[in-house]
Amino acid sequence: MPKTKIPRYDVAEHLRTPEEMAAYLEASLEEAGNDAAFIAKALGDIARAKGMTQVARDAGLSRESLYKALSGERSPDFATILKVVGALGIKLHAEAIHA
Numbered sequence: 001m002p003k004t005k006i007p008r009y010d011v012a013e014h015l016r017t018p019e020e021m022a023a024y025l026e027a028s029l030e031e032a033g034n035d036a037a038f039i040a041k042a043l044g045d046i047a048r049a050k051g052m053t054q055v056a057r058d059a060g061l062s063r064e065s066l067y068k069a070l071s072g073e074r075s076p077d078f079a080t081i082l083k084v085v086g087a088l089g090i091k092l093h094a095e096a097i098h099a
Helices: 020-033 036-050 051-057 063-071 080-086
Strands: none
Touching: 020 036, 020 051, 036 063, 036 080, 051 063, 051 080, 063 080
């Protein structure tokens, strides 16, 4: 019996609108807990959906450093996150936690 090949799922292929990108980041923020690398990876998915070269240019970063920062293998500094979020056209917000 031949093996069935299943293509790897790439969320970046399904993030088409700014609203979908913002919803994906919001869900990632809720899921991540204290895992900054998880958030960086989600931002990387969104950046790939928008076009990494353009996001790097808009953020004032090299394309290579943007790939490294958003790989999910390390936690980028907050200044980089803010640059990327701005380049993506996404706004972060805060909400009080009610126990």
